[in-house]
Amino acid sequence: MTSSLANSISALNSVAMGEKKADLVLKNCNLLSVYTREIIPKTQIAIFNDRIAYVGQDASHTLGSKTKIIDVNGKYVSPGFADPHLHIDQFVLPSEFAKKALLCGVTSLFSDPIDIVSVGGYKGFQEFLKLGENLPIRIFQVVPGGLPVDAKFSNSNSLSLSQEKLAVKHPHVLGLGEVFSWTKVTLREPKTMKSLSAMLECDCIINGHTAGASDKKLNAYVSSGILSCHEPINFDQVLERLRLGMWIMIREGSIRRDLKEIIPRVLSHGTYLNRLMFCSDGLDPLDIAKFGHIDHCIRESIKLGLKPIDAITMATKNNFDYYNMGKDLGGIAPGKFADILIFDDLKSFKPSQVFVGGNLVVSNGKIITLIKKKSIPGWIKKTVKLKKFTKNDFLIKSKKKDVLANTIFLETEIITKIGSAQLKSVDGQVSASLDSDVWKVAAFDRTHGTNRHTIGFLENFGADIGAFASTWSFHENDLIVIGSNDSDMAVASNHLVKNQGGLVVVKSGKILASLPFQVAGIISTESFEKVTSNFEKINNSILDSGCNFSRPHLIPLFLPFLALPSVRILSGGIVDVKKRSYISPIN
Template identity: 80%
Template sequence: MQIPTKFVTSSLANSISSLNSVAMGDKKADLILKNCTLLSVYTKEIIPKIQIAIVKDRIAYVGPDAVHTIGPKTIVIDIKEKYVSPGFADPHLHIDQFVLPSELAKKSLLCGVTSLFSDPIDIVSVSGYKGFQEFLKLGEDLPIRIFQVVPGGLPVDRKFSHGKSLSLSQEKLAIKHPNVLGLGEVFSWTKVTLRDSKTMQSLYSMLEKDCVINGHTAGASEKKLNAYVASGILSCHEPINFEQVLERLRLGMWIMIREGSIRRDLKEIISCVMSNGINLDRLMFCSDGLDPLDIVKYGHIDHCVRESIKLGLHPIDAISMASKNCFDYYNMSKDLGGIAPGKLADILIFDDLNSIKPNKVFVGGKLVVSNGHFVTSIKKKIIPPWIKKTVKLKELSPKDFVIKSKKNTVFANTILMQTEIITKLGSVELVSKDGSVHASFDKDVWKVAAFDRIRGTNKHSIGFLENFGADIGALASTWSFHENDMIVIGSNDSDMSIAANTLIKNQGGLVVIKSGKIIASLPLQLAGIVSTDSFENVLSNFEQINKSIVDSGCKFSRPHLIPLFLPFLALPSARITSGGIVDVKRRSYVNPIQ
């Protein structure tokens, strides 16, 4: 496949004459990096005193002496024997979260990540094919390479899901775009093993066009896993231990070891991989998505490389997993993944192999990071007004959060929080006053509501949530996996309506209310899931959201994840959507009152 022309000034096919001429010295290079200590991902050697000649955006020569490529206009940079490696890649993450791609690019490049492979599932859930097209534009013409896939997980469950998805004809149109590489994680693997008609047609269309299909095999094993792999899905980022990694590797899968804001699986897996002498060629690192706080605290793929080296992995093996292996998987190895003639000049320079913090980053031969600072400019994108108007709800009142009952006491079915993500069905006795069932601070029982904010149907459901533990009035969010309902958690109907109306007015975000007042807010203006503010503002607001809830006594350290996962139908056991409370295992709705 060709690298998209909007990222670069050349394709390999169009560059062979100039690259050949510079390598021979018949023409002169634009840039020379001399006195490099090359970390070769091809031979696992550390090679001193190497010179790299670059013409336009590609490497023409790698060897001991590039003097024959130097002309009067050639820029020569003395690397002073520092280490040089290919740029890192994150082979699977969701960048339709928190900040615009342009803001994420700045932080990722500081970490040496020069390529991102994005699965924009929530943009599609909110705004369909039209939103997918707009999001592609937001990822173009940036000093980082952003590749996209068609979301492969929508709808999560046709019986209950109501988010938008792409039709088969739209999927076929999407993969014609040079930035779109194939199908994103097919995480409802039962659709594959049960040969769901639409899913199988999607797989067929992708394979027919020689596209990559990413996997999600949590909970699958033996014959089900075999059927999944036999259907052309050859990667997975879900293994959480070595046994799961090994089973998938033995079936020819590629493994993306996840180290991100939702899960961190690297430490256990890498240690076992090394102790068992497993071939590393099909192993990669991925984040699956990073929140602003984690990017600042840990970094990105550079963190994975650092941690693996600390655990005893050879530095070049760690760098290969962060670069070469990713591009091998995506069938892009002729263009990216190493430092060699013909490759795009995505190059990192390190002072040492312990910190793994690049002091210089080149993308396509252009310097974008120097001495820990972002040194290039990004042109601001125009965002169409319609994608900022996706909270299609009228003003709500406290009456919209009432659960009626004529009895004095009732037994309620609850969504019992075990972690921020994992739930189960619970049961509790609650008091009913004036025909309305109330939440209970003493029993740590809250109301939870889900509103369809995408289609303007006014459809909503109300239930009870248990084991939240925060002394606040309400927490509301328009960002949720992958229905993107507006979720409102509250101790009283008044604060719940204030929280909801704040997000309706702001057209998206997260907000915390106490005694009728806003105590923390994170605006998410684009489709209700991405902020158009600077990374620094988003970081500050995000920290305040969690801090305000945790400081008020919440039992969980990352409370923003609770409304995010409450509608996620791919996880057991109890979820809520605008259609009602769902028992995921039984695939049935549950009444809030027994």
């Protein structure tokens, strides 16, 4: 538990005056002040309980017989970093993600658990809150603001208005997550507008997602109380949003990396930095192991010309100002939580020591605090509600010998368009064509147990495998199976049913690689290192077989994502997103 400032002021006041003694004093600090944009040498910081009581040149009056003194020896000291928008309901449990984030100096995470809600509804949201509590990192949550993506087609669970109001009463739930179907706002869809109003009445934050919005549509969106966006991919989009009073989270994560397009123009334009932040929007295990987290954003921004103190401010103070939490977090000053990083230099930005609430949790690049595994209820490990598959479950029938198929053509791992292909029908069954790079693709409702499913065709995948299947997808979480033959599609699907979720690659009836996701079919219970190894094997097994894309795991992830054009597949059908209509797999 952390203290409230209201209950701490007498003690902090007494320590600052020297009448009560500090628990910990850091001396000889080169303090990176995010309040004055300066480095203050020979600073001393006195900490009582989990908050800072004194910052100045001489904390000797706060020393007592039990006060611990750490001589920083002229190293650099900054507030802990924050990621203001990411999705941690993927790959690993929060306890495992926390270990890697802390090593990167990230002491606060602002989580949007949209996929755990998609699978588990309000009950799943509550369980995920528990998984993020009592860890040596601060995890703040928001109520997912994007479900259902499109009520006409979506299969996801979501929260009712009454459940949203109940959720924000939790002390770690700050408001509404990214409202990414912005047309629901501009068209004033009733449920969306009621949700926004309820959040504003509770003085909650509302996060935005404005990809593709501009001018009057963007104005309408902002006037609805949504004041942030992590979607700008260039400076012109940043500037338009800043001019309308928005806060910008510059994204540098596993799906998009936008720093290099934005930071140089910010500097040449002389833009105020006080509403700019860094965010990841989510990191896969390989990327966080290779690049880091918010520390990577700082390093890259400095290479692009940003001053170190300004990069630190964007990684710290600005985040908490946006979330209206500046009295508690974001800087090193009296009254603030003692979330403190110590650096050897201003180049690597890998902290040698990390304090959270005055407790040392990282020392010399190692986690030195116990992070307990949480118990996970059985129901959330049984969300793949599908029967055993046979190859007959993937049949597409036609009486014609020559069939014109409508395909989902992959332009990238994420972007699709409608294509077409001539296929043969043998004994009334239409097969995929590996020679023509035309695959079958299937989506099965694995959450509700309805047996609802769709079979279609996918083009331009390019891998010499039998099947690739996943139970994790944005934000429907259907079972998605891509295959060159029906038998391997059945093997892949049955493997995921048996494991109750994950990713799997199959060829000639054999499992080439597998990554189990035991929790809600989207999160592994295994260690970060084990998940990283299995994830790498998944991608490499597909890449080594000749896949046309460098990040093949993203393909099933985005195939059902209704917020992007132009054609998607869900258990309910193949959807033309712009026309909001279904497409038949064959003409």
